[in-house]
Amino acid sequence: MANSSHFQGRSLLSTRDFTRDELMWLIGFGLHLKDLKRRGVPHRYLEGRNIALLFEKTSTRTRAAFTVASTDLGAHPEFLGKGDIQLGKKETVRDTALVLGSMFDGLEFRGFKHRHVEELARYAGVPVWNGLTDQEHPTQMIADFMTVVEEFGQLEGRTLTYCGQGRNNVQNSLMITSAILGVDYINATPDELAPDPAIVEVAQSLAAESGSTITVTDDAPGAVAGADVIYTNVWAAMGEESQFAERVRLMAPYQVNADLLKNVRNPDYIVLHCLPAFHNAETEYAADILDRFGVGEMEITDEVFYSEHGRQFQQAENRMHSIKAIMAATLGDLYVPGV
Known part of the structure; x- marks a missing residue:
């Protein structure tokens, strides 16, 4: 203790x-x-x-x-x-x-x-x-799992599915922290953006100790089916904006939208996002993306973002x-x- x-x-x-x-x-x-x-x-x-x-x-x-x-x-x-x-x-x-x-x-x-x-x-x-x-x-992780505890009372037996590109700091920390805390973790991502094998290896070793599982898949509908928590993040991190055209092509099937969430079996699932989120074109950055690529909603739709399942503002607090x-x-x- x-x-x-x-x-x-x-x-x-x-x-x-x-x-x-x-x-x-x-x-x-x-x-x-x-x-x-x-x-x-x-x-x-x-x-x-x-x-x-x-x-x-x-x-x-x-x-x-x-x-x-x-x-x-x-x-x-x-x-x-x-x-x-x-x-x-x-x-x-x-x-x-x-x-x-x-x-x-x-x-x-x-x-x-x-x-x-x-x-x-x-x-x-x-x-x-x-x-x-x-x-x-790491400080984001304490807030994230604190939000899950508030919602479900405990972490044991819960599944967190991350729909997003696998090679960024938030994904790395989510995978590792889920493994430590005994939360089953699924990363739904295209093969081209799969997590660093070294991070996966660390997480799987930690998961073996805690009794949880670590899964990487390109099947977004299958990944969210058993989830209690669906987590997403921006498609291009700071410094990656030049890769956006390719990211739009690769990540569109992993957008957290109403159609994807029809696959979730737990009616009490929650949606998390570390923010800022590009769920509409009401920012200068997102308006520019809409103008250049014709994409008005990126990693999450406005409908899902402001739905009863969204806990991103509680998570931010x-x-x-x-x-x-x-x-x-x-x-x-x-x-x-x-x-």
Whole structure:
């Protein structure tokens, strides 16, 4: 059984660095902090602490979640954007880590290279939290599975189907985290965009321990049939927009739409999306895609997005509560014993 002492001073770079019990503890603590927030009960576990938020990549939810979480916990968040940090350009990651670690009590990093967040954690001397790299998105996972627990009460026996291209950070983390937590995981994706075999191998090894299964298939209707959770994501990640014409061709059969969801047997299934979602053409980006490719809805349709099954906004709110749990547990020196 995990307790708060398991987390003190640790970084969160990947969910694979934590046990099933530890991840479930963080999910449970996130739910507890959400309840305290709803009831207006103060929980200033990080009073007087200073947190650096390092953002090479732009962000809405991650930045907002870390900022509000820090403030609720009594800490001061300082945002450092891509114009403020010079990781590997004018200053080495090691030097940046040594300097910021001497001034701040914790560092969040959202950027490109996973080795950069690993170097920050190696040299900073304070907890480092991975807000997203090209390889993984671990803080998103705590929010995602927290949402599933809220909906179904437990994770055991549940199946999560991801309909989307298999080679991105969210898919990597979903596959690995499902395996750790004992959730059956199916990735429905075209063969050309199948997951990295190394990630699949790691996940299958973890799944063997937890008793879950990992499946990769190109059969979207079959993949969603037994699902409790259908998860989707953008067809082209940051930096991949040049490949969009090919992505539209490959990914159209995996769009989460009403026809696909007719195959789902569980009437109480939920739909998740890490956002932003391109479910209509009401943004400049999506309007440009519509103009150039004739596609007005991409990975998910408007009808499904705003349906009674959608939990993406609950999931987005849970980013803040779960990040608050991660920060408080690793930096707050809590007394919350295991039983």
